[in-house]
Amino acid sequence: MFRGLYTVTSGMQTNQKKLDVISNNIANANTSGFKKDVVISEAFPELLISKINGKVQNDLNNTSGNTQLDIQRDGEGFYIKTNNGFFTVDSPMGTSYNKSVKFSLDEQGYLKTYTRDINKGIDTSTGFYILDSQKNRIKVDNNNIQVDEKSGNVTSNGRVVANLIYTPSKNVIGTINGGLRLDRIQTNFISGQINQTDNQLDFAIKGDGFFKVQTEDGIRYTRDGSFLLNNKGELVNSDGNYVLGKNGIITIDEEFKINKNGEIYVNDQPYETIDVVNILNTNALRKEGNNLYKVEEGINPNEQKFDGQLLQGFIETSNVNSINEMVDMITVFREYESNQKVVKAYDEMLGKAVNEIGKV
Secondary structure, three states, X not given: OHHHHHHHHHHHHHHHHHHHHHHHHHHOOOXXXXXXXXXXXXXXXXXXXXXXXXXXXXXXXXXXXXXXEXXXXXXXXXXXEEOOOEEEEEEOOEEEEEOEEEEEEOOOOEEEOOEEOOOOOEEOOOOOEEEOOOOOEOEOOOOOEEEOOOOOEEEEOXXXXXXXXXXXXXXXXXXXXXXXXXXXXXXXXXXXOEEEOOOXXXXXXXXXXXXXXXXXXXXXXXXXXXXXXXXXXXXXXXXOOEEEEOOEEOEOOOOOEXXXXXXXXXOOEEEEEEOEEEEOOHHHEEEEEOOXXXXXXXXXXXXXEOOXXXXXXXXXXXXXXXXXXXXXXXXXXXXXXXXXXXXXXXXXXXXXXXXXXXXX
16 A cells, blocks of 8 residues: 555656646747757666565576567667566666666667667667676677577677576566656757847757857857857857857957858958857756756767858747647646545545554
8 A cells, every 4th residue: 555655656746847847848938049858757666576475496597488589679779578587777776677678888888778869879878787687787898799589698799798687586476666756857959940030149050059158167058049249249148158169269340241150251251160069969968057058977978060050140949839838737737636636545545444444
């Protein structure tokens, strides 16, 4: 009973976070260059449950039985399901046991779960380590790996480096989790609509890319191209932070034009280039406020050459669809209300257990 109460409560807490994110999206629907956020939730780690007073086998990793893996390749990644045993994943919340798992190799050669970056590439920076049948992290020397569909062995260059299948004792009857939790808040970097303003200090990025801005705390990135000139003729954003060019701070005293590559021309002569870059690992970007993004500490954003277009006299609107956000808000409210009813039912059962069943 108490486990069910915890499960429902975790769902209510996650819905509260979803509501906060949706409210923030709606509040910034008219903010230039704003990118909407979405809540990524996941179940708590799947824990093994055992029979009470059951007979425990001595061979905790007995691999007997008809193990058959369903293996699908996902580019450089694997998606695998099993009908016998479990895959083991080491997460910050603890060890989790699952019937299916997807993984790829990280930069150090470890097998980790992954997400997709803005270019649909594999990103293991926020992934969890895959463990072998002895609950050790799996590391290989090169990218040439194979998984045997019958044994679950991982081979590299013809050499077996690990086995993925953990087979618990006969005392284990399945798995159980503690409900739903917030995994992370993910930013959706899909471009917003581009509107013409005819203001020469308004710039819109068509395609992928970010402006680089110099702040007191270091380099930051933004999609908001509503710029100004300060009293020194320096190009700044609305908060007075310097918009960077390839050679540093941009100072402009005369009329200028910018081509689609970000090159600034004064009197038809090349002057400077606005520093616009593609960031391949957008999962490493974190919102800092004031429409700026910072790179999460310890993660490489993987800057690439800008291959989009820079439009002068245009501005990019937010990618928030207010109607869709309102629909999502109503859905979250209904889910929250349903969980409230379950909590109320549990409370009534506990009341009867205390006041009626407990009577002498």
